[in-house]
Amino acid sequence: LPMRPKVFVSRMIPQSGLKRLQERCEVEVWPDRMPPAPEVLRAKIADCDGIVSLLTDRIDAPLMDAAPRLKVVSNFAVGVNNIDLAAATERGIAIGNTPGVLTDATADIAVTLLLAAARRLGESMIDAREGRWLTWEPTGWLGQDIGGRTLGIVGMGRIGLAMARRMHYGWGMPIVYTSRTPKPEIDAELKARRVELPELLAMSDYVSVHADLNPSTKGLFGADQFRQMKPTAVFINTSRGPLVDQDALVMALREGLIFSAGLDVTDPEPLPPTHPLYAQPNCVIAPHIASATVQTRDEMARICAENLLAGVLGQPLTACANPAVEPKRRR
Numbered sequence: 583l584p585m586r587p588k589v590f591v592s593r594m595i596p597q598s599g600l601k602r603l604q605e606r607c608e609v610e611v612w613p614d615r616m617p618p619a620p621e622v623l624r625a626k627i628a629d630c631d632g633i634v635s636l637l638t639d640r641i642d643a644p645l646m647d648a649a650p651r652l653k654v655v656s657n658f659a660v661g662v663n664n665i666d667l668a669a670a671t672e673r674g675i676a677i678g679n680t681p682g683v684l685t686d687a688t689a690d691i692a693v694t695l696l697l698a699a700a701r702r703l704g705e706s707m708i709d710a711r712e713g714r715w716l717t718w719e720p721t722g723w724l725g726q727d728i729g730g731r732t733l734g735i736v737g738m739g740r741i742g743l744a745m746a747r748r749m750h751y752g753w754g755m756p757i758v759y760t761s762r763t764p765k766p767e768i769d770a771e772l773k774a775r776r777v778e779l780p781e782l783l784a785m786s787d788y789v790s791v792h793a794d795l796n797p798s799t800k801g802l803f804g805a806d807q808f809r810q811m812k813p814t815a816v817f818i819n820t821s822r823g824p825l826v827d828q829d830a831l832v833m834a835l836r837e838g839l840i841f842s843a844g845l846d847v848t849d850p851e852p853l854p855p856t857h858p859l860y861a862q863p864n865c866v867i868a869p870h871i872a873s874a875t876v877q878t879r880d881e882m883a884r885i886c887a888e889n890l891l892a893g894v895l896g897q898p899l900t901a902c903a904n905p906a907v908e909p910k911r912r913r
C-alpha cells in the first residue's frame with residue numbers, strides 16, 4: 583500500500599471537510615478550543631505533507647523549514663495574512679484559501695454592522711436591558727438615515743462588491759470605491775465611481791472596509807483619515823483589524839470625529855474586555871463572526887479539504903493564494 587499523506591489540522595473543522603481528508607490521509611486534529619502554541623505546531627508538522635491552518639496560526643519561514651515534507655498549507659479562511667506567501671513560494675509550498683464561499687455571509691455581517699451602528703442598536707439595547715429606558719424620548723437614541731446616502735467601499739473585491747450591491751439595490755445608496763484597478767463593469771452596473779481614498783472619505787456617509795491586510799494597507803486608517811470623514815459618518819470594518827490604528831479610532835469615536843463604528847475585526851483578536859473600544863457606546867463590536875454560518879463554514883471546510891488533497895497529490899488547487907509556486911511545487 584502507498585503511504586497515506588500525513589496531515590495536521592490545527593483546529594476542529596466541520597465534518598464535511600474533515601471526512602474527505604480522513605478518506606485519503608492520515609489526519610491528526612488538534613482537539614482543543616485554543617490554538618496550538620507555535621512550538622507545538624512546529625513539532626506537530628515536522629513530518630507532515632499538509633496542514634490545515636487557521637488565521638491564528640502564524641505560518642512563517644522558520645515553521646516551514648521545520649517541515650521538510652510540507653507540500654501544502656490549506657488556510658481555513660480567505661485572508662492569508664497569517665502566512666508568509668513569499669517564503670512559501672520560495673520553498674515550493676502551495677497555499678490554499680477559501681474565496682467565494684464566504685462572500686455573502688461576510689457582506690451580510692457588514693450590512694448588519696452598518697445598520698446597527700447607524701441606528702445605535704448596541705447602545706440602545708444595553709440601555710433598555712440596564713434600566714435606562716425611562717420613557718419615550720423624542721430626541722433619544724437618534725441615529726442616522728441610511729437610504730440614499732453615499733457608501734464608500736474601500737477595496738472593491740468580491741466582498742466589497744457584494745456589500746455595494748446589497749446597499750445599492752436595497753437602500754438606494756450611491757456607491758464610490760477605491761480599488762487598485764479600474765472596474766468598468768461595476769461602474770456600469772451600480773453607477774459607481776472609483777476615487778482616491780481622501781475623496782472617498784470626504785464624500786461618504788458610510789465607509790466600509792473590504793481590503794486585504796498587507797504591508798501597504800496596514801494602518802490605512804489613522805487619525806488623519808478619521809479627520810477627513812464627516813462627523814455623521816459610520817465606519818464599518820469586516821476585513822482585518824490592523825488596517826485601522828485603533829487608538830485613532832477610539833479618539834475619533836470619543837471626540838465625535840465620526841458618528842459610530844461597526845467592527846467584526848479588531849487588533850488584537852480577541853480584543854480584551856478592558857479595551858477602551860468597548861467603553862465607546864457608539865461602537866458595535868462582533869467577535870470576528872462574518873463567515874460563521876453553518877452553510878458557509880461547511881463550504882469553507884469543503885474547499886479547504888479540496889485544496890489540501892490537491893496539494894498533497896500535486897494537482898492544481900481549487901483556490902491557490904500563491905499561484906507563482908506552480909512551477910516549483912514540491913512533489
Ligand code: 8YV
Nearest residue numbers: 636637658659660661684873
Ligand atoms: C476567519 C476570515 O478567518 O476568511 C477569512 O479571512 O477572516 C474568517 O473566515 C475564519 O473563520 C477562521 O480562520
